[in-house]
Amino acid sequence: MARLQYTTLEALAASMSVAGSPTPDDVSTLNDGTKIDSREAALKWLREVATLRSNEQN
Amino acid sequence: MDSGPKLSLAKLVEVLEIYGVQYLVVGGVAARAHGASRVTEDFDCVVQRSDQNLDRVASALRAMNARLRVEGMTDEEAKQLPVVIDTHMLKSARLTTWQTDFGPLDVLAGLESQKVPFKDFEFLETNASTIQGDGFLLRTAALTDIIEAKEFANRPKDQEALPELRRLRDAT
Numbered sequence: 001m002a003r004l005q006y007t008t009l010e011a012l013a014a015s016m017s018v019a020g021s022p023t024p025d026d027v028s029t030l031n032d033g034t035k036i037d038s039r040e041a042a043l044k045w046l047r048e049v050a051t052l053r054s055n056e057q058n
Numbered sequence: 059m060d061s062g063p064k065l066s067l068a069k070l071v072e073v074l075e076i077y078g079v080q081y082l083v084v085g086g087v088a089a090r091a092h093g094a095s096r097v098t099e100d101f102d103c104v105v106q107r108s109d110q111n112l113d114r115v116a117s118a119l120r121a122m123n124a125r126l127r128v129e130g131m132t133d134e135e136a137k138q139l140p141v142v143i144d145t146h147m148l149k150s151a152r153l154t155t156w157q158t159d160f161g162p163l164d165v166l167a168g169l170e171s172q173k174v175p176f177k178d179f180e181f182l183e184t185n186a187s188t189i190q191g192d193g194f195l196l197r198t199a200a201l202t203d204i205i206e207a208k209e210f211a212n213r214p215k216d217q218e219a220l221p222e223l224r225r226l227r228d229a230t
Binding site for chain 2: 013031038041052
């Protein structure tokens with residue numbers, strides 16, 4: 001078992017305070033590879049999931 | 059992109075633990091835990107994909123007021139999306155990117171690499187590292203698996219991070 005060089009989670013998080021923010025290429029990706037890289041793509045995905053959910057409940 | 063709340067690692071881990079989520083830390087936090095200095099701030103985790111565990115993930119996300127992180131949308135705009143966080147949604151994606159009240163969180167189905175096309179939780183767990191701090195344990199993917207995933211992704215930020223990660227791997 002490795003010993004963390006930062007002794008607490010707070011210390012580890014603090015060490016990352018200078019880390020870069022998530023980049024624009026960090027986007028949700030569907031199983032078929034579709035990238036959810038816009039509001040329109042997100043809404044389309046959410047509609048598809050809602051249909052799946054509805055079909056299963058019926 | 060509006061970055062939203064900054065990472066609060068202890069709270070994120072606490073919520074995942076409360077809900078009993080089976081996960082492995084990968085990405086920036088794992089790289090940092092392995093000693094790397096070049097990381098991004100988001101908390102990436104590979105989760106076990108059973109319905110039961112995805113239900114736990116969904117509960118944890120709801121408890122953290124998770125909203126989708128979408129390019130071109132501010133955090134406030136993303137909060138207005140008609141998102142229902144459940145197993146249906148999580149099963150439909152190999153990667154979901156979230157902003158939570160405790161910082162950015164990415165939920166992955168697995169890691170891709172050249173050698174093994176898709177490494178899921180069960181695969182990664184066989185080589186996972188347990189990293190101990192005071193009063194907590196972090197289960198992270200092995201440094202080798204993180205390196206292979208970055209080699210496969212090969213984005214500019216991955217290319218920047220790889221030399222250091224390889225040095226850390228070779229030093230152990």
